[in-house]
Amino acid sequence: MESLLEINNLKTYFYSENGEVPAVDGVSITVKKGETLGIVGESGSGKSVTALTAMRLSQGKVMGGSVKFKGIDLLSLSDEEMRKIRGKEIAMIFQEPMTSLNPVFTVGNQIMEAIQTHMDVGKSKAKERAVELLALVGIPRPEQIVNEYPHRLSGGMRQRVMIAMAMACNPSLLIADEPTTALDVTIQAQILDLMRDLKEKHNTAIMMITHDLGVVAETCDRVCVMYGGKVVEESDVQEIFKNPKHPYTQGLLKSVPTLIDSEQQTRLYSIEGNVPIPGSLREGCYFAPRCEFAMEICRTKAPAFKEVEPGHFNRCWLHELDERGELDVKQLVESN
Amino acid sequence: MKQSLVEIKNFKKYYSSKRSFLNRNVSYVKAVDGLNFTIYKGETLGLVGESGCGKSTTGRAILQLQPPTEGEVLYEGENLVGMNTKDLRRVRKEMQMVFQDPYASLDPRMTVGEIISEPLEIHKIASGKEKNIRVDELLDTVGLSSYHAKRYPHEFSGGQRQRVGIARALALNPKFIVADEPVSALDVSIQSQIVNLFQDLQERFDLTYLFIAHDLSVVKHISDRVAVMYLGRIVEMGDKKTLFSQPMHPYTQALLSAVPLPNPNVKKERIMLRGDVPSPSNPPNGCTFHTRCSQCMEICKTVQPEFKEVDGRMIACHLYN
Structure with missing residues (x-):
């Protein structure tokens, strides 16, 4: 499929009294024509800032990377040229309609x-x-x-x-930033249904930013999971729910109670610790302080974003070391 | 035999709104319109419904934070409605509340230690060194450390603030806690920590919860029984297992089917409700749900269905007459 929006190694930094805050720290995301891409993450993971930077609406400073829409570099356009694209080619809806x-x-x-x-x-x-x-x-x-x-x-x-x-204006890309978070479930169902309908009728690609894994499962074709300003895992929606690779994704999926469970769990799985304050982490894998599999290397060196299976990318030392034969992940997971 | 702790009888809460200065006709918003239910000792009763259905009003009115317009609230047999301040204060020690927004419910100018110890001072339970020991104990109970007592709320994350709110609620060793959307402002990975904490505390201190939430998955997880509200009334109430596996009221059915499931392979029949919830200032006649109900009959438009027992659960619907 042809790609519509290509965000490449984007870095958006904010400057505050506490110094530099890398809200978006090297994010690469591609939205293909007519698909729905889900961006999942908790507060401060950089999902909204990524979208706002792509729309040139962010207050932050772009420190590097590129945003290409249909081959045009959006970051180098003049304000007037950008206004011709914004609202016409790319439209955005926000969480709080009021x-x-x-x-x-x-x-x-x-x-x-x-x-x-x-x-x-x-x-x-x-x-x-x-x-x-x-x-x-x-x-x-x-x-x-x-x-x-x-x-x-x-x-x-x-x-x-x-x-x-x-x-x-029949945009070819619709960026939806938590479009149903402020709505009740029965209304949410109506709105999601409407978005699905419009996507089919007009072949609009949708970038769906959300924290709700249910919404992702129901609407998205592909998913990017963000943590601490980076994409930590990317794959198609079936894979991510069936075969999550990153410990953060695994933890997220395990920690939400669902209506499907027939057997009653008595306790929910929970990821220890708190969501990191943007900019507080600088070294190694940002998830390491909360990760139950964290090793020495995780705290000092940042893992690379690698394709672990066709179309499935992961940013984690576990799989990198597993590939090199230095670690048996299966055994590790089972023993934990 | 289960022992009842809180009993709500014919409970109503209307808010009046004057149309204008000259027009003296007062109109009422019927936030809660006739509730009857019992909360048993040691259980968690989940209260679900969409915004504006009156679930928060119910929680607040039980604690007499907003006195009800009509009806009785019996706490261990004592009617709280119209009770004098002195007696109310005595009973209130046993009932506490945890609020939704951990940012707005903590005073930014007080340290966490002061926030948690305030109830102890008001009720003259502990002071001085004894008080500090109790604060440390409470912080430890909710998974924080004693050095947190000297810090201010803004230094904490959302999840930690909610822990502070819970510690404050626990300060007086209550028996009954109303938790009004305690996890909905939190991130997904933090939600499960707080839900687990609620469950641990219940076991440890033998607490009874009224757990108000709009997130059905969380309510299903934590509750023993669940009540579903729509426009100021309970439409269905019953044991969690049967209610979630076989919802009987058309609104419960639609509500459950609307929840997106985190599994792309589960395809389910969705009952799409048309339109919005009608305004509580002008609710429809008869069954308030009839304007959106797919199984609406003639009788539904005129006669309000009775809230009564059908197959071991309580339900208000003409379909089961």
Whole structure:
């Protein structure tokens, strides 16, 4: 499949009183045409900053790497050139629809703005298109809702409006940053269903940023797991749930209670320690302080990101040493 | 025979909202509209529902943080509603609360030691050296260290703050804890630590929990019995196992089917609910769920279903009449 967005060794640093904070620390991610790529990670793992940097919306300083969209280097574009791509070719939706909509304009006005910025159409045509888009995202009575202000709508409806706005120019890539986190489960199901629908109809690629493994399992084709500003594991969705390689991914999967379990677990597995504060770690594998398999080498040298199986990448010393024949991982896992 | 600890009878909480200065017509938001249930000693009762269904209001009103509009709350047989402050203070020692947001529920200007020892001072239980010993003991119980007592909340991560909140709740050796969404603000890898801590503490101190959450997987894991709320009423309540394996109320069925499962190979029938939850200021007549229910009958639109026992569980639905 042809790749649409290629993020290569991206580094975004923030500077604070406490010094340099590498929020994104050498991230390489490729989104292919028409696929849904999941980015999973906890707070501070750098998943949102990666997306914002790609959109050129981040406050951080880009210290290296490149972001290529359809072969164009986004980081070297002028602001004006970037504005032509942002919202037209790449659209983004955010977690909290209330703070991303402007409270003093009607939703119709806000959708029309997106249309008229990128297309040469008149006001009445734009409004027609706005009504059409609202209908597309499943809003009842779109002719009336188009004249409503955001505060009159429920959370689910607002998120639909955000999606309508994002879809206004039929983007080829939609970046969704925790699109359902603020919503109730029954509404979440509606929104995920809608996104799946739109993806099929318009062949839009989706970059789905989330912390919810259920959402990943249900919507994504491929998954990148992030920890401490780095991608630690990448594979297709079946593999990651069936055969997770990185101890962090394994821990995450084991620590969520699910509705499927027939036998009753009495205790949940838990990863020791806390989510690291960005910038607090500098040496070795960032997960080492919380990893139950951590070895001497993990604390001093950073492991490389290697293909362990076709299409399955992992950043862990266990597998690197296993490959070299210096360690028997299977035995280690069993004895633990 | 299970012994009841908290009994809620015909419990209602309405919030009034005046339309405007001139218009004196007062409208009511029926946050909780007639609850009847019992919490037994030593159990964990999970309370689930979507936002605005009244689950937090229920938790707060049980502890008399917001007195109910109508109804009774019996704690070990004593009615808390309308109790005088002095008596209430005595009973409150035994009931504590853990809040959702570990960032907002701790005073940023107090050290963790002060936060945890405040209940001890208010109830004149310990002071001076004795107090410090108790604080160290509590910190140890929740998995923190005694040197943490001198630090301020901002120096802690979300999970650690929630541990502080739990230590504060434990300070008075309570019997009953209302936990209002205690893990929903936490990262996935931290959630399981806190859930495990809740379970350990229950075993150690023989606690009874009302565990309020919107995350059904967590509720299923931790609870013994589960109550499902919709628009201020309990629609179904029963033993965790049977409720999750064979949900009977159409809302419970839809709610359970909406949860995304972390397994790409499990394909399930999803019952998609149309539209949004109606506003609690103007709830539908009859069964409040009938506007979104796929099995709605004529009777549902006019007559409110009774909350009664069917096959060993409590349910409010005309389908089971």
